[in-house]
Amino acid sequence: MKAKKKVAEKGNADSQQPGRPLKFKVDYDAGGGAGVSIALLIASRKCYECRQNDIEPSVAQSAPTIQVKRISQHCFKTADYLLPDTPLKEAVFRVLLSKRNRAISAEEISADLAKRWGQSINRREVSAGVIGRLLEDSPYYHTLTKP
Ligand SMILES: [Zn+2]
Numbered sequence: 728m729k730a731k732k733k734v735a736e737k738g739n740a741d742s743q744q745p746g747r748p749l750k751f752k753v754d755y756d757a758g759g760g761a762g763v764s765i766a767l768l769i770a771s772r773k774c775y776e777c778r779q780n781d782i783e784p785s786v787a788q789s790a791p792t793i794q795v796k797r798i799s800q801h802c803f804k805t806a807d808y809l810l811p812d813t814p815l816k817e818a819v820f821r822v823l824l825s826k827r828n829r830a831i832s833a834e835e836i837s838a839d840l841a842k843r844w845g846q847s848i849n850r851r852e853v854s855a856g857v858i859g860r861l862l863e864d865s866p867y868y869h870t871l872t873k874p
Contacts, residue, residue, distance in 0.1 A: 749859065750830035750871045753823050755791045757867045769794040772821055774802035792828075799827040811844045815851075816865070819858055823868075830871045833859035 755765050764787040770778070777797060786794070802808055803825035809818055822836050833855040840853045862868045 748832040748834060749863070750832050751823065751836075751862045751868045752828050752830040752871065753791075753795075753820065754867055754869045764788075766791045766794050769798070769824060772802070772808075772824060773798055774805040774808065776805075777802055795824055795828050798824045809840075809843055811851075815853065815857070816861060818853075819861060820867075830869070833862065 753765075753769075757763075757765060766789045767783070767787045769791055770781060770786045770789075773781070773794065803821070808825070809821050813821070818840060819836055822839050823831070826839075836858050837853055837855040844851070844853075863870065
């Protein structure tokens with residue numbers, strides 16, 4: 728699956744121009760081939776309170792956008808949504824969900840994490856370069872150039 732997705736991603740990489748940063752968003756179709764419900768993956772990032780109301784089979788069938796909407800309206804404000812010890816890959820995923828999965832650049836994600844984590848960021852590498860490489864290597868993200 729990873730190899731197949733790479734081809735699709737690289738398709739428009741050639742047309743990328745310097746000075747126009749790549750933007751990223753979660754690819755809702757990424758898990759399809761592997762039988763993974765992306766809605767379920769996203770729903771598992773909802774807060775404890777919201778998850779209490781979920782019934783797994785119906786969440787798996789739901790539109791990912793419904794789960795993202797809930798997170799962007801509620802769960803991302805909870806204290807433990809993005810703890811400073813969250814692995815970077817997970818943190819980036821959660822930042823995108825909190826922004827309702829609109830395409831944003833690695834710079835914006837980096838700035839968001841720096842703002843959230845403040846002092847506790849000292850010993851962590853959350854630069855845009857690191858985040859950009861992480862996202863480009865993952866099959867779960869679409870890359871877009873600025874319009
Ligand atoms: Zn919630």
